[in-house]
Amino acid sequence: MLREPQHQISCLTLKQPWASLTLGWKNLPIKDCENRTWQPPSIKEVWIHAGKSWDQVGAIVVGNRLGLDFDPTDFPTGQILGKVQITKVTRNFDSFWAMGAQYYKWVWANPQKLQQPIPARGQQKIWVFSPQTKPYLPSNSADGYAFTSRYCEQCEKDAAAGPEGCEILALALAGEQPEEAPRQLKLF
Known part of the structure; x- marks a missing residue:
């Protein structure tokens, strides 16, 4: 393989x-x-x-x-x-x-x-x-959430933007599970 x-x-x-x-x-x-x-x-x-x-x-x-x-x-x-x-x-x-x-x-x-x-x-x-551009998979990837960039398509914010960035995506990138899962996140 x-x-x-x-x-x-x-x-x-x-x-x-x-x-x-x-x-x-x-x-x-x-x-x-x-x-x-x-x-x-x-x-x-x-x-x-x-x-x-x-x-x-x-x-x-x-x-x-x-x-x-x-x-x-x-x-x-x-x-x-x-x-x-x-x-x-x-x-x-x-x-x-x-x-x-x-x-x-x-x-x-x-x-x-x-x-x-x-x-x-x-x-x-x-x-x-x-x-280097492969998806970021949060630790709860079994739930089906995967991010193809550091950009959240739900809130239209970048995780790297600091306090103004996307909290859900930032948590996922850190391997933590967000309290509320995104509702309309576009998956690939």
């Missing part, structure tokens, strides 16, 4: 179930290519981020071809799951996962899952994740 990276990495957000299928899910064939209308930048590997969206139509079509009924609750979201090598980019690739000739097929190899997925907010296209 792969360990968490210590340097900046290039990521690609995929809807589920595609993110998990790319890295191997149960005994299903590994999704060995990604279909895109654009070519990737000159990179040799990409880290796979599971977005929060579920591709219902695609999951039904592929599920029918494989004789399965995918359950969205079986798939993690909002996390970097692992990485793959980009071996070539072509319009012609013979694979169960390849779509029409109008798409570039990013041919993947050597899928590796992380030992522990990394919570992260996804983005479009290729984006950079740095371990």
Whole structure:
């Protein structure tokens, strides 16, 4: 199993179930290519981020071809799951996962899952994740509160702003549990 990276990495957000299928899910064939209308930048590997969206139509079509009924609750979201090598980019690739000739097929190899997925907010296209910007998880992270920056989206204050800063976020960063949990904190 792969360990968490210590340097900046290039990521690609995929809807589920595609993110998990790319890295191997149960005994299903590994999704060995990604279909895109654009070519990737000159990179040799990409880290796979599971977005929060579920591709219902695609999951039904592929599920029918494989004789399965995918359950969205079986798939993690909002996390970097692992990485793959980009071996070539072509319009012609013979694979169960390849779509029409109008798409570039990013041919993947050597899928590796992380030992522990990394919570992260996804983005479009290729984006950079740095371990220095990973989420701050308060000691009560079992409650599901995670902060992707030192900025609290509920009260719109920065934890580092001293007495005028966000008390909830400052406590969480210190590993303490706030008396009142945020009600409308945006999670990744």
